[in-house]
Amino acid sequence: MSLQQELGALAVDIAHEAGALARRRREEGVSIAASKSALADIVTEADREVENLIRERIAAARPGDGFLGEESAAERGTTGITWVVDPIDGTVNYAYGIPSYAVSIAAVSGEPDPREWQALAGVIHAPALGELFHVVRGEGAWLGGQRLKVNAEVNPAGSLLATGFGYDPATHAAQLEMLGRVMPLARDIRRIGAASLDLAYVAAGRLDGYFERGLHPWDHAAGVLLVEEAGGVAAGVPGSAPTREMTIVGSAELVARLSAIVFAGAAGNKATTP
Known part of the structure; x- marks a missing residue:
């Protein structure tokens, strides 16, 4: 198994667990923990709990890797790999009970800056919608077992x-x-x-x-x-x-x-x- 495949498999495993936790907390009721950049930009207790779970699982599996998450300070690792994580993307949807929210996890190499890194693997899991998108560099993008393809032609209708x-x-x-x-x-x-x-x-x-x-x-x-x-x-x-x-x-x-x-x-x- 290549490094990219190993990182991709780990991301999928963790996303399943993180998504299940996010969905369970949503069903139990959402508690707003704070606002961020503006009053409308909220953080729920579930955001923090899900990010902590992801961080702990990564640290257990790959203790030398770095971590860049939405809800916590960035940490540089020693392996050249950094995990870039949004524990619950679409927090306002999540707080209102709209099912369009997702756990996003990516593993990148190089500097933890999108202008400099190379993304190696990633997963976007929408637990309330029952969908998990996953990708490994060089091996295509997938939704479950279905390979994905961008619409290549610009439609005359717009x-x-x-x-x-x-x-x-x-x-x-x-x-x-x-x-x-x-x-x-x-x-x-x-x-x-x-x-x-x-x-x-x-x-x-x-x-x-x-x-x-x-x-x-x-x-x-x-x-x-x-x-x-x-x-x-x-x-x-x-x-x-x-x-x-x-x-x-x-x-x-x-x-x-x-x-x-x-x-x-x-x-x-x-x-x-x-």
Whole structure:
């Protein structure tokens, strides 16, 4: 078994256990632990409990690896492998009882920075939906035993796109303005509320493309690898991998079209800013 396969198998095993815990805690009732960047950006007790479980399982299996999680401080390891984890992506959905939430786990090599790392394996598990997406670099992207493929052609009727919005109200006007510029390219827009599922759905061909500003590394580490192994492309600002500044995924043609629209508008905004 290769290193990537070993990491992928471990991620799947841990995701099953973590997803079961998240679903059980949701059925028992959700307790809000805190807010993060904004009042609407919440953390539940289950987020922390699930992340602790994932961290403990990884430490037991691979004690030298690093860890970068949403709910805890980053830790550098000694092996060159870092686990990038979102214990419950879509926390607001989770708190409201909407089933579109997921456990996202990725193993990456190199610096724990999406501009520098190489993702080796990942899993996105939506326990309330009964779906587990998994990926190993060089071996394709999968939903159970079904191999996934990004929609390669841009539909003349327009592309089914997904996006998201930040929790800070100060960002909403710019995000809505960007959405308005993108709409001529779209058949319709979806707002699922969990970036990991948006990315998994692009890999599965359920969405044609996805774009969003403000994602953290744990939001997209597993999902970007899924898209790439399903034949798609992931980009950030021109010439960069996905970062907090921008994440765009889809077929190569669609990503090029979206990037041209998104960044042409951004350049125009800078030009008119006093």
